Amino acid sequence: MVKPCSLVKPCHLVKPVSAGRLAGRYLSHQRGLPGLPVPPLQQTCQRYITALEPIVEADELKRTRSLLEEFQRAGGLGERLQRGLEKRAQGSENWLSDWWVQVAYLEYRMPVVVHSSPGLVLPRMDFTDQQGQIKFAAKLIAGVLDFKTMIDNETLPVEFLGGKPLCMNQYYEVLSSCRIPGLKRDSVVNHAKSPAPPKHITVVHNFQFFVLDVYHSDGSPLTADQLRVQLEKICRASAPAGARPLGILTTQHRDSWGKTYQLLMQDETNRASVSAIQRSIFTLCLDPARPQTSGDSYRSAAAVQMLHGGGSGGNSGNRWFDKTLQFIVGEDGTCGANYEHAPAEGPPIVALIDHVVEYTRKPEPERRHSASLPTPQKLHFNITAEVQRDIEEAERSMDTLAQDLDMRVMVFGHFGKNVPKSHKMSPDAFVQMALQLAYYRMYQHCCATYESASLRMFRRGRTDTIRSASSASAAFVKAFDGPRTQVCVRPAAPVPTPNTSRARPLCDDRSLCFPLVPSKTDCVMCFGPVVPNGYGVCYNPMDDHINFAVSSFNSCQDTDSARMARAVEAALLDMKTLLDQTPQAKL
Structure with a gap:
């Protein structure tokens, strides 16, 4: 229990993914x-x-x-x-946590797509055909199961910061969980805590869903080679023969999806199939190849695929966006993930993905005979005329949203977190001030800014808010382009460091959401703006470069993601120039 406090000393908010890890249950x-x-x-x-x-x-x-x-x-x-x-x-x-989950997520009625669920883009993988896609996907599954073993055995290394343990609860909420639509409020069910925990994943290919058992009867996981054989069976059994994109229903406004869900679940076959998806450990989405692009254009298109799938003509129906964790593997090497935000914040997802990416790089283990493996079960649905109308409406709504989203991914290659560190500055604080400067240069005023921070030093802690726009930051950006004598540059004191999350802005004017999502993997997370006339900017600072994902809505005439990305690049370069011209303080 917590005692009321008469005085609270401000705590540093932490980025758990960079905290030290020690073995512990x-x-x-x-x-x-x-x-x-x-x-x-x-x-x-x-x-x-x-x-x-x-x-x-x-x-x-x-x-x-x-x-x-x-x-x-x-x-x-x-x-x-x-x-x-x-x-x-x-x-x-x-x-706070239960209120946070209810108000910020489960009672939030906008579609989870773009408005709530982040996407994560991995580096492009080295394959360009279905055989390579299946081989990589099989190793990815094996890597998730390897991570799951630590969760199941409660041997996942506990994260520590300053010798103090951080709450690990969110790691136990990610797998085998799913959001359930309601008429006014959604809920989340975690089947990992049930008496008979799930032993299968869901695979979706060409809009068709399959149950893939990933454990043998003795409890041992299938090997990567066995999983490859099973995925080949699924691909052969799911030719693109006009299957209806049932998964696109999960992109709807939550009240609309809640009504359709009730209709869908009146049928016994549908109930069994939906339950299999909801109970699964996670969902694997196997996508076809996309038109070839390169550089930032490729990365921006990949971000769209991870965030919403590209609309009804793309892969939005090849998803189940209510699943907490969906891995997405494209035939052209485009890979990443999408996660439903209610059960967990970014760090557990990023830690899992870092583990999986590292696992996929390991040499293949010795192969095991696969002849006795059962055929994966295809899930069937009985679609009434009313549900079909809802599917068509969901397609139209998703296409409108997809066309409205302006997403730009930029790799800032001039320098990375090494530069601010060399000046004894926090890389996050440096980037945050560059974002403030970029925005001020574009609009000549400051606005509400939301940067999320972890509260995992407390039991069942979720997230809190860093208000990056402050009187000090306002003075900095206003002085920056004036006489240089007005700008004071000095090493930063320890600052709160954020992770990814969602929240409503402080005010209703144009708002910014700027989370840092650090990862060992050279990836970038992306999400939509939190307000119609705002920006969402996510960044991952690596040693020698910084990955940015900038989003806004085309329907707002005042916002422009490409222009914002260019302004951020210019601000970072100008701030480095200022540092280079400023004698470093002696500490």
């Missing part, structure tokens, strides 16, 4: 983690005002201060709400 440390404290009312209000200072006009700020004074008065609404939070904290493991 999940439950052995979980109970010892501290609960999330409730910040004092005065601190909460002060930080709210601080966040507003760089983005609202003086008269609005003055009015807000007056409202907060009334809110904080003795015996007022603020004190009553504060006592309610403190009481909730005393009776729960984490007073």
Whole structure:
């Protein structure tokens, strides 16, 4: 239980993927983690005002201060709400996490596609045909199962930071889980915790779904070679013969999908097939080859495939977007993942993918005889005329959304995190200030900015918000293009470091969402803007380059992803020039 705190010292928010790892069992440390404290009312209000200072006009700020004074008065609404939070904290493991999941995800009714679920683009793999696709996909499955063994045995190395363990709960929520649509609110079911945990994955090819058992009767996992044989069977059994793209229903507005889901589940065959998808460990999507492109154009097109599949004429129907984890393997070597955000934040997904990518690079183990393997089960659906109309409506809606999304992936190749580090600066802080500078140069004002940060130092911690737009950042960007004497450059103090997540912005004006998603793999995560007239920018700083994914909506005349990407590039180069011209401080 958590005691109310009279004073909270600001904690550094951490990026777990770079934390040290030590062997240890999940439950052995979980109970010892501290609960999330409730910040004092005065601190909460002060930080709210601080966040507003760089983005609202003086008269609005003055009015807000007056409202907060009334809110904080003795015996007022603020004190009553504060006592309610403190009481909730005393009776729960984490007073915030359940609310966060419900409000930020399960009650959020926009489609999970683009609006909520991130995509992740891996480096292009070295194959260009179905044989190579199947071989890589088989090793990918084996790599996930290898990671799953650590989860099942509770031997997944516990992440530590500063000698203190971080909450590992999210790692146990990723596999065998699925979002379930509802009429007003969705839910999440984790079948890994059931008495008979799933032993299969779902494979979707040419819009057709299959159950692939990935364990033998003795509990041992199939080898990569055995999985390859099974995937070949699936591809032979799923010729493109006009199968209806049932998976595109999962791209709908959640209320619409909830209604269609009820219709679909009235049929016994449909219930069994949908249940098999929902219970599966994860989904593997085998996509056809795409038109050939190269460079950033290829990466941008690949990001679209991971984020939403490209619309009804592409692969949006070759998905089940309610599954927590979908791996996507294209016949042309385009690979990545899409994950439904409710069960977990980015770090567990990235850690799993880093493990899988490393596993796929290992030499193939000795082959095992595969003659006795059963044929994978094809899932069947009975589609009524009403459900077919909903499929067609989902196709139209998905096409509209796909055409509206403006996605640009840029590899900034001039330098990477090595440059700010050489100047004793936080690479994340350096990039965040470049993003602020790029935006200010484009629009001549600052705006609400959301950068997510982990709360995993607390039991069942999810995420919190870093307001990167501050009075200090506003002063920096306004001074940058003026006389150089106005710009102070000095080594950064330790700063909060973020991971990926979603949230609504602080205000309704144009907003930015700028999460850092660090990974050992040279990949980039991508997502859509959180508001119609905003930007979503995700970045992964490597030693000598930085991967960026910039998104906006074409329907907003004021935003332009390509222009924003160019502005970010210019800002980074100009900031490096300034550093090169500034004597380094002696520490």
